[in-house]
Amino acid sequence: MDAIDLLRRDHRDLExxxxxxxxxxxxxxxxxxxxxxxxxLLAHAExxxxxxxxxxxxxxxxxxxxxxxxxxxxxxxxxxxxxxDDRFDERFLVLKFMIRDHIDADESVDGVLDIARARLxxxxxxxxxxxxxxxxxxxxxxxxx
Numbered sequence: 303m304d305a306i307d308l309l310r311r312d313h314r315d316l317e318x319x320x321x322x323x324x325x326x327x328x329x330x331x332x333x334x335x336x337x338x339x340x341x342x343l344l345a346h347a348e349x350x351x352x353x354x355x356x357x358x359x360x361x362x363x364x365x366x367x368x369x370x371x372x373x374x375x376x377x378x379x380x381x382x383x384x385x386x387d388d389r390f391d392e393r394f395l396v397l398k399f400m401i402r403d404h405i406d407a408d409e410s411v412d413g414v415l416d417i418a419r420a421r422l423x424x425x426x427x428x429x430x431x432x433x434x435x436x437x438x439x440x441x442x443x444x445x446x447x
Contacts, residue, residue, distance in 0.1 A: 304427035305354060306415050308434055312346045313405045320398055333385045336394070340380050343401065345438040347373045353433045354418070357426070362417045369404065369414070376400055 303311075319342060323335040351373060355366045376397065383393050408414050418427065 303431055304424065305430035305434055306419055306427060308431045309346075309350070309354065309415065310409070312342070312349075312438075313409065316342055316346070316401055317405070320401065329385075336385050340383075341442050343376065344380065345441040347376065348441045349434040349437045352437050353430055354414075357430060358414060358418050358421060361421045362414050365407065365414050365417070369407065372400060372404060376404075 316339070319335060319339045323332060323339065326332045326335055351370065355362075355369070359366055379393060379397050379400075383390065383397070387393070410416075422430070
């Protein structure tokens with residue numbers, strides 16, 4: 303698995319977690335899913351910012367600038383967002399839209415994933431995947447990929 307495959311898998315995981323959240327019935331289940339969404343999103347953002355984006359910065363400067371700005375806003379929302387907050391539903395909806403927008407932008411034709419596939423060698427992408435896994439594990443504080 304290379305970095306692009308890994309980042310796409312992260313996107314699918316985020317989509318699945320958000321869908322599970324939308325279908326959840328109990329507050330306990332919603333709270334647990336929110337914790338998982340937060341952890342996955344923070345780990346993914348850190349991997350993008352520390353490993354993936356620097357590797358393609360010269361080829362996708364505008365896209366990366368936009369994504370980095372979005373990640374700042376996402377981090378702010380996540381820091382301020384608490385499950386028992388009266389405004390949780392409204393703020394989580396904003397977060398869901400930001401996640402969807404990020405995925406759509408990354409995976410669009412000529413998005414950063416296509417740019418990376420065109421600009422980087424297969425071996426570079428495989429090595430990058432290993433670095434991404436390491437960053438994500440460190441952010442989550444675990445040993446699972």
